[in-house]
């Protein structure tokens with residue numbers, strides 16, 4: 001199994017949703033290249049086949065994110081940086097499915113643009129998938145080696161509380177339900193995403209709970225989530241209400 005995985009010609013489509021990320025996107029792209037390109041950092045033999053594309057799904061950011069992305073395409077090449085824009089802010093859940101429609105890899109990574117999800121973890125996601133044959137590898141803040149840096153107490157309590165509540169009610173077998181740094185086998189993501197109804201942040205939880213219920217092999221890697229330096233979170237009170245509604249819905253339907 002492992003030998004077969006090593007010989008597979010894997011391609012990773014990294015989907016990055018953006019809304020007002022002009023100040024973050026260039027550094028993110030640089031760091032993805034730094035951590036995945038073996039001519040920059042020597043990677044183990046496991047990674048000799050790494051091939052990737054970055055799909056940026058921008059929802060008409062008024063701060064000029066798309067102009068920066070177009071410049072990055074000139075630097076890194078349009079085969080490595082794809083811009084798949086939408087006219088207005090339509091939510092995170094649909095941003096992922098939009099990006100997925102344009103993905104040419106057999107694996108898909110989803111991650112935030114604001115460097116909360118550091119690209120240095122990408123090799124550990126890939127390695128874990130190759131070693132275990134998992135369909136999904138999910139980053140977790142809530143095991144030893146993981147954590148959160150830079151959040152105020154209220155945000156920490158909201159995230160921890162949301163996870164504890166969902167763990168207690170749903171028993172999904174995953175320690176971090178609301179995190180969104182994940183690697184999926186593309187066929188699995190396509191199947192799971194088509195069964196999800198959520199549109200906002202609660203989408204992450206719905207995805208992993210449905211995948212777990214379907215019996216997919218899910219592995220975890222510890223990550224430290226670092227709060228953004230530039231820009232602001234789009235998480236508001238309405239997303240918390242949506243989360244609670246989503247939790248109730250999952251309780252009834254899974």
Ligand SMILES: Nc1nc2c(ncn2[C@@H]2O[C@H](COP(=O)(O)OP(=O)(O)O[C@H]3O[C@H](CO)[C@@H](O)[C@H](O)[C@@H]3O)[C@@H](O)[C@H]2O)c(=O)[nH]1
Pocket residue numbers: 016017018019020021057058059089090091092095111112113114116159178179180181201204228232233234235
């Ligand atoms: N295209 C698009 N992108 C969006 C939208 N809303 C947010 N984004 C992008 O989605 C990413 C996460 O948004 P943030 O607003 O920075 O999220 P956060 O509050 O830091 O929340 C993070 O942690 C949560 C768990 O604690 C996660 O649930 C969430 O997905 C995210 O990772 C960023 O790249 C942001 O630009 C949208 O409507 N459309």
